[in-house]
Amino acid sequence: MGIGMIIFDIVAPMLEFISPLLPGEFFPYYFNGKIEMLQRSLIALIMVTIVAGFLGVFLLIQNLALIGDGLAHVSFGGVAVGIVLGATSPLDYALVFSIMAAIIIHELQSREILTGDASIAIFLTGMLALGLVILRVSGGGITSDIHSYLFGNLLLVDENSLDRITFYCLISFGVLIVIFRPLLACTVDPLAARVQGLPVRAIGLLFSIITAMMVVSMVKLVGALLVTALLVTPAATAQLIGRSFRSCLILTQIFGLTAVFGGLYLSAELNAGGGSMIALFAATMFAIVAIVQQIINFTIRSKDNIG
């Protein structure tokens, strides 16, 4: 039994326990275990959202908000190469391609050869084009399989995928916990971190690798086009109202998980796509928080002026 199914056996009873409390006609199916596949998707989604939230807080500071999008398209190129080469598991290719791209993007940025968004743009378009060209030349069009890599399919999480996603999440989470403090130091001020004797390069490398691993896991779930929604939107919402790094981390998790549950609920009840509904929910939360914050700031300022 793989690691994913171990987690599944632990978490599934908890989900079943709370399922009677949940609203909606179809939403509780994600919890109650009548359709195991939906439970698997939910568990995978929760794990990915938690780890992605932590990554997102750092990516935002590093000005790499779009790296998720970039790597997701790179992994599409990898998948295409894998399919053409007849790989049984094209996502392995996606992982290798994404890790390489993440490392190169990181190196280009830290050596000040290119800014983060420029190198992301180059990789995104270059690898997406490679994928499309390879598929066309080899004779296959965009099949439904490839469609699901672009847009994700929450319902396609079989036991194997769950194992794989769990494995990536646990590794990434473990690495993050260990390198958390030096990573923050390197992100805030890389030069000062080097003077302090921190292994800035090694930390950056590790962070790139786990980012790539998480993006590949997310592609499977929400698809290449919506990875950024889980990676960046919750963190961006949190930094609007957070007052410290710690509070930002906690708020990111709250916003991320709210987006997952809210998005799944709406998608189940309205019969809309899960991934896109989650992304929409996250973006709406961002908008509401930003607007409310502006209104509050405005009222405080005008009060100050009167007083």
Next chain:
Amino acid sequence: MQSITINAPATNVLDIQNLSVSRSGKVIIRDINLSIKKGEFVGLVGPNGSGKTTLILATLGILKAQSGSVSIYGQRPMTSGLNGKIGWVSQAAANLPKEIRLTVRELVRLGTLNSRNLFWRNRSGKESIDKAIKMVGLEDVQHTDIARLSGGQRQRAVIARALASNADFILLDEPLVGIDRDSRNSLLRLLDLLCHNEGKTIFMISHDLTAIRQTAHRMIYLEESIRFDGPSEDFPDLDKLADLRGIEPVHNQDGTHHDHSKEEE
């Protein structure tokens, strides 16, 4: 750590010999010879592009030198023996990334990390953090987001991060930029106190000649090579400075030296 100081030339914190650094084929600084003793407060001045930051980055070992040698406490830069002995307040430090929410305390805590103490909290950490925050006088705002501080307070917070490692040798690159006159004066008083009461050695770049001349013990004028190195009292006036640079002084009719002071900025 005792053995390190015994091996080193007894009182020199920094020894630079015949240092030359080029960047993309162009010589930025050449033949720099410089030693700094413990407890000195040295101001490094010079026009834009004269190599001040290059000199500091080469001192720290971030830039590779083409020739010459640098030793800090008798060791090469960036070696593990120097862990936590050097505090660095970079130019960029005051412009921390915009998308970050970080309290003063959280920032200062990052200063306690070094290659031996990388991953886990060490026990003495909390004390060093408290001490560093107290030294720069930011106790009242220690749980405030840095983005909400004034420029002067933010600069103090970054200095506190450098102090948190208990560093004895503190290098600062233009810490006075972008802060108002009052904060500038109190920042200089703080550095002066650190030097006199805490025995820190300070090496500081500044374009603000007047301010640094009041506070530093010793001034270095750099323009590719060192043109002046001596006590602050002996540092030439602005019109004589032109002689150092080998250019004709430009006097205004009324005898002020407006053009020179402008050049220094």
